[in-house]
Amino acid sequence: MLxxxxxxxxxxxxxxxxxxxxxxxxxxxxxxxxxxxxxTTIAGLVFEGGVIxxxxxxxxxxxxxxxKNCEKIHFIAPNIYxxxxxVAADAEMTTQLMASNMELHAxxxxxxxxxxxxxxxxxxxxxRYQGHIGASLIIGGVDITGPHLYSVHPHGSYSHxxxxxxGSGQGPAISVLEDRFKPDMTLEEGQQLVVEAVTxxxxxxxxxxxxxxxxxxxxxxxxxxxxxxxxxVLSKRQGKYDYPKGTTAVMKETVTPLALxxxxxxxxxxxxE
Amino acid sequence: MHSxxxxxxxxxxxxxxxVGEVHTGTTIMAVxxxxxxxxxxxxxxxxxxxxxxxxxxxxxxLHQRIYCALSGSAADAQAIADMATYQLELHGMxxxxxPLVLSAANTVRNITYKYREELSAxxxxxxxxxYEGGQVYGTLEGMLIRQPFAIGGSGSSxxxxxxxxxxxxxxxxxxxxxxxxxxIALAMGRDGSSGGVIYLVTITAxxxxxxxxxxxxxPQFYDE
Numbered sequence: 001m002l003x004x005x006x007x008x009x010x011x012x013x014x015x016x017x018x019x020x021x022x023x024x025x026x027x028x029x030x031x032x033x034x035x036x037x038x039x040t041t042i043a044g045l046v047f048e049g050g051v052i053x054x055x056x057x058x059x060x061x062x063x064x065x066x067x068k069n070c071e072k073i074h075f076i077a078p079n080i081y082x083x084x085x086x087v088a089a090d091a092e093m094t095t096q097l098m099a100s101n102m103e104l105h106a107x108x109x110x111x112x113x114x115x116x117x118x119x120x121x122x123x124x125x126x127x128r129y130q131g132h133i134g135a136s137l138i139i140g141g142v143d144i145t146g147p148h149l150y151s152v153h154p155h156g157s158y159s160h161x162x163x164x165x166x167g168s169g170q171g172p173a174i175s176v177l178e179d180r181f182k183p184d185m186t187l188e189e190g191q192q193l194v195v196e197a198v199t200x201x202x203x204x205x206x207x208x209x210x211x212x213x214x215x216x217x218x219x220x221x222x223x224x225x226x227x228x229x230x231x232x233v234l235s236k237r238q239g240k241y242d243y244p245k246g247t248t249a250v251m252k253e254t255v256t257p258l259a260l261x262x263x264x265x266x267x268x269x270x271x272x273e
Numbered sequence: 274m275h276s277x278x279x280x281x282x283x284x285x286x287x288x289x290x291x292v293g294e295v296h297t298g299t300t301i302m303a304v305x306x307x308x309x310x311x312x313x314x315x316x317x318x319x320x321x322x323x324x325x326x327x328x329x330x331x332x333x334x335l336h337q338r339i340y341c342a343l344s345g346s347a348a349d350a351q352a353i354a355d356m357a358t359y360q361l362e363l364h365g366m367x368x369x370x371x372p373l374v375l376s377a378a379n380t381v382r383n384i385t386y387k388y389r390e391e392l393s394a395x396x397x398x399x400x401x402x403x404y405e406g407g408q409v410y411g412t413l414e415g416m417l418i419r420q421p422f423a424i425g426g427s428g429s430s431x432x433x434x435x436x437x438x439x440x441x442x443x444x445x446x447x448x449x450x451x452x453x454x455x456x457i458a459l460a461m462g463r464d465g466s467s468g469g470v471i472y473l474v475t476i477t478a479x480x481x482x483x484x485x486x487x488x489x490x491x492p493q494f495y496d497e
Contacts, residue, residue, distance in 0.1 A: 127352045157295045157347035159318065159326040
């Protein structure tokens with residue numbers, strides 16, 4: 001039986017990074033395998049009563065759709081949610097870590113979580129990993145100081161904004177937001193705009209697709225709606241491709257029984273006590 | 274500004290930035306006058322060719338009457354500013370009085386110098402304290418140099434001539450504000466990675482005053 005020379009250790013292994021960089025620069029045309037990205041459109045904006053976050057639901061593996069209905073809006077705290085773009089695993093694990101740390105922080109301080117805290121913890125962690133954790137996040141929430149929206153990039157830079165979009169579909173989404181955003185919109189206007197922004201990303205970007213998820217965060221609470229809209233409807237199949245049994249005629253049937261000899265019989269009793 | 278063609282005042286070969294990395298690619302400026310300083314910046318943050326934030330305030334407060342202006346890699350600059358703010362707050366508590374601008378500049382310089390191989394950011398420190406009055410310090414690449422005025426960031430290359438020709442010692446606060454605004458506006462007009470609005474902070478014994486100069490209020494120069 002083959003065993004690895006060293007037992008797998010926890011944490012990141014950066015052993016091959018230097019070798020990969022060298023190979024990439026010295027061998028022209030070498031395609032280095034990349035981590036699976038979500039190829040996403042995520043967007044968020046601040047309206048009069050709180051924050052609205054929106055995301056598409058397509059996860060891609062290079063040019064193949066790995067998941068048609070994945071969830072990109074992650075829980076951080078009861079009043080704070082986070083959209084994740086970039087490397088799928090990084091975004092997922094990072095947000096889970098933040099959620100866990102925020103709960104501990106809230107218990108330790110005796111105060112409700114604040115969006116600024118999440119943003120600071122996130123960027124300090126991402127900066128420590130110097131961009132190797134490929135998570136681009138939009139954090140939105142309503143805390144004691146009001147509604148806030150932050151965007152955090154993989155290297156640890158952040159922006160505190162009234163509206164933002166990230167992911168491969170950020171171009172189309174930000175265009176829609178730049179055109180139609182006004183401060184202090186109503187919930188209906190805000191939600192409509194977020195859906196339009198994510199829809200633009202879904203239609204114009206190959207890496208984004210399927211449905212639009214929306215998360216509305218207000219002082220009163222949160223409301224997550226999966227698949228608020230499905231901009232690109234699958235076309236109907238033109239014909240049926242199942243062939244009924246008997247379409248291919250059977251010419252001859254031969255049955256060959258295999259002679260098997262029982263060599264050993266063992267009975268293992270299950271422990272039911 | 275594209276990472277391969279970055280016009281930083283320094284040349285880093287050890288730390289080549291990745292394509293997705295966010296840069297402030299900036300114009301920052303600080304001018305000293307009798308009784309305080311004026312610090313100014315543009316507001317553009319770019320990642321490759323895209324502008325990820327067009328209203329980012331690059332003037333970060335380090336203490337009550339000490340500001341720093343960020344340029345270079347956004348993540349590095351923000352991280353340094355956060356670290357320096359924390360260290361200065363602690364230092365101020367230990368002293369039981371506001372820290373000197375020189376202390377702030379040294380705090381920033383020590384971080385920048387110690388990690389100069391890994392970091393790619395330039396923070397200009399400016400402020401007022403009761404001992405030396407208004408002071409401007411450049412901390413490029415880990416040095417510490419006091420100057421009557423200083424410019425930095427990728428856009429500064431375009432305005433060296435303008436600032437050298439226009440600066441005269443003994444300007445009033447209003448003249449300094451106009452000087453800074455004009456210089457940054459000129460740089461924004463020529464540098465692709467500078468733009469947006471102009472943030473200005475005036476620091477004196479009385480306190481700090483922030484202004485934002487938007488759109489039509491920006492000074493207009495020759496523009497075909």
